[in-house]
Amino acid sequence: MFSIVSLLSCFFVPILAAHSSADEPPFFQSGEYNAGEYGKYVTQNFITANVTVPRLNVNRPFTNCDDGSYLFIAPRGEVANSSVCILDASGSLVWCTSDFPGQAYNLQVQEYRGQKYLTYWAGNNSLGHGIGKYYMLDQHYELFRAVDAAGNMSADLHSFDITPEGTAVLTVYDMVFTDLAKHFRKPTVSSPSIRQAGIKMPGLPPLRPGRPSNTPPDTGWIWDSLFQEIDLETGELLFQWRASDHYSFGESYDPLRVATEQKPWDWFHINSVEKDAAGNYLVSARHMRCIAYISGEDGRVLWQVGGRANSFKEKSAGRATNYIGQHDAHWVPGSNTSITFFDNRGDWTYHTEQKSMGTRIELNFDDMSATLGKHYAHEKNVYSVSQGSYQTLPNGHVVLGYGNNGVMTEFDEDGNILCDAYFEPSKDWTSGNVQSYRNMKFNWTGMPKTSPSLELHEGALYMSWLGSTETDGWLLLHSSSSNGSFKELLSFPKAGFETRYEFEEDVQVREFVKIGALNKDGHLMAISYPVSIGDRATVAANVTYPPEAGEFDDLEDDYEADEVLELEETLEDLEVLIAFALLAGISTFLVCWLFLGLRMFRPLRTLKHRLLGFCDDFSKSRVAQVYYAASTQTAQRLSALLVSVSGGRRWMYRSLEADDEHELSASSSEFSGGPP
Structure with a gap:
């Protein structure tokens, strides 16, 4: 068996090896990188791992924002092969895989029943949403669970949120043939106190039909947006919400061009959902340009901010309620009045300004007003026509992922850029060559069961x-x-x-x-x-x-080496405990001797006197008397037992007859060597 001491000391010996990093270092503010001189997707490979990962162009190093967490990205696109990757603050690889079906989105760390898991979606994304599954990997990178939607439907790529109760809330798209004209005419089914009960809110825009100028078909196919809450353990459906049950098609900002089975109309486009402590759901709808708050009891729209049926008075000149194509809406952690989201500021058909940003808004439910809290904008005016993420870190910093552009940026609370890196040349932004649906930071402990x-x-x-x-x-x-x-x-x-x-x-x-x-x-x-x-x-x-x-x-x-080390540590802890107990005993004796002297032995003398009855002769002591009495009683019982076995049962024996006595006498003489 190897020497534990030798092993531990080996780690601290002087470095004799000519060792170095085999990684290609990240670029730093490289104009050539941004001009595409190294390629449309700059990657690196390794001798010891069959993975391909992006090589970053760092503008402000993430080592300046090193809080012990890692960078989580999922590169894919026109030229980038789909993968999910974890990088450290320097941009070095930690883990990466492309071992999944189709394309991958939405790599995160989430907690389920006290354990951390990697979660990501993989499947077919060719329809603008997803038909696939969510995968949960444990800290050994082994598959813990593959999660699908309930009711023979497929999990969508946009959102998968594990709740503290052990459930998962996920988005779903369902292709439905419907009466389009009826849904254009119907009133929206929402909070009657605000939207449809005749109560006028100052500053709210009127409900305007979103019906396009051309005459649409009376019937057609749509992609209906749903979200489900399911029990992760059993897959049981606990709650389901369907957009067409609560919204009119007339509220959509997406023009109705076709509604065929080959190309259904995506009128709502849900892209995030989050359940809060009150049991309700915060939903982002890209094609409605709104964030809605949905009742967890009956699915009613309690209120919405933005969109054609905005529920809030605008107090920031339109910057709190007017946005386009937004993604990733969340409550600020610990708040029920502050909402954050990634405001794309445009979609595939319309934009106001070519500059996407992170946005935090403040809601006042007393007067139903909305105020801009903060914009987080990139100094290069990065514009993402699709996708994007907004993450609030525990230290208050904000991390933005720019969706269909390979950009990840961290801001302080005041909106100053602290760390910034690209994994796509800036000249190709908006091309879709390199994308990552969300870019985020998490703490993570990876313990693979593979060998180095x-x-x-x-x-x-x-x-x-x-x-x-x-x-x-x-x-x-x-x-x-x-x-x-x-x-x-x-x-x-x-x-x-x-x-x-x-x-x-x-x-x-x-x-x-x-x-x-x-x-x-x-x-x-x-x-x-x-x-x-x-x-x-x-x-x-x-x-x-x-x-x-x-x-x-x-x-x-x-792993035997580590087990032996753990055993050694346990034994060392036990030795320390025994030594401490011995030291405590000696210390107690010395303290008693110091303060009591011979008096500390008085209890022992008292015990002796009680046992011996204050008699120096042990044979006359109480202990001896008790012992002798017990011995006598035991002897009497044994004697009685022998009597009952022998003398008490004389029928087992018979008296010697004359012939028997003669034989016994003869045997005795023969044994003694006398004459016959």
Whole structure:
């Protein structure tokens, strides 16, 4: 078994290895990058991991905003292959995969029953919404659950929110053949106190029909927007809301051109839903240009901000209630009066200004008014015609993802840009070449069950452990055979995602090597498979190891080392506890002796006197008397038992007859050696 002390000390030995990061560093304010001179989607590959990840062009490093969290993006587009990736603050890879069907959206970290999970959607996105599933991966990157919508429908890509109650709220699109003329004529079914009961709100625009100038068909196909709340454990449908049950088609801002089965009319376009502590739902509708508050009891529209049936008086010259194509609406954490969202400021048919921004608005329910709280705008006036995200961090900072542009930016509370990076040349913005539906930051602990990867390439060793957030250094082990005893050689810090090590001349190494992943405390977490370095070995197989080399031959798997270390730590804790108890006992004795002297033994003398009855002769003491009495009683009982077995049952025996006495006498004489 290897030496624990040797292993821990190995982490702190002087660095002997010529090691460096094999990662290609991010660009920094590169004009050539933005001009597309390195390509439409600049990526990097690795020796030890079969993944392709974006190479960032950093304007303001995210290391300036390093709060211990990671960057979560899901690149895809006309030239970018779809993937979901986690990067650290420097832009180095942590984890990435393209192992899913179709396209991927909406990579986040969410909590379910006290555990953190990666969640993302994957499926067919060709219709402007999604037909697919949501996937939940645990901290080992293993599939925990694939979540679909209820009622034989498919989960949409736009929104998937896990609630504290263990349910999930997700968006759904349903293709329906309907009476278009009837839905244009019907009044909206919403809060009667504000919208349809005849109560006039000062400053509210009148309800205007959204019917296009050309004559639409009386019947046709639509994409109806729904959201569902389901039980994640059972898949049971708990609540469902359908837009056409509560809104008139006349409120839509999307022109009705066709409504065929091949191309249904997407009149509402739900793109986010969030359940609040009151049990109601906050919904963003892109083609209605509004954010609506839906009753969790009966689905009524309690109020909406923006849109043709806006419920609030505008107090900021239109900046609080007029927006176009918005996404990702949420309550500010801990508030029920502040709402945030990504305001695209345009859609595929209309825009006011080519500048998207994050927006926070304040609602006053006493006078039903809305006020602009803050705009968060990029200095380069990034304009995203679709998608986008707004995230409020625990420290109050705001992270914007620019949807169909590969841009991610972090602002302080006052709207100043702190960190900013591109994964698409700026000249190609709005092209759709590189997109990411939402770009966000989360804390995450990744603990893969795979082994670290080790490869020999062009004379150097390359090592990585895809998905591990805890690896802080590497321990190099060597042996003369692939299944032999591996010994410690040297250790060095991790550098980037993929670390490169080139052997120096003074390092004596055997033919087979492994790499062990060390955490920040120097504990061994996992070990790679062996790799032969061939003629680069400098120690012959018959040369013995130095006595200080640690043993690793008894490792049955990659995790035994960590289990042994945990056992050692437990034993050390037990030793400390015993030592503390002993020290406490000695301290108590000394304190008592200091203050009481011989008086501290008085209880012992009292006990002695009680036992001996104040008699120096033990045989006359109470203890002896009790002992003797008990012994006498026991002897009497044994005697009675013997009597009952022998003398008390004389029928078991008979008296000796004359012949018997003669035989007994003869036997006795023979035994004694006398005459017959």
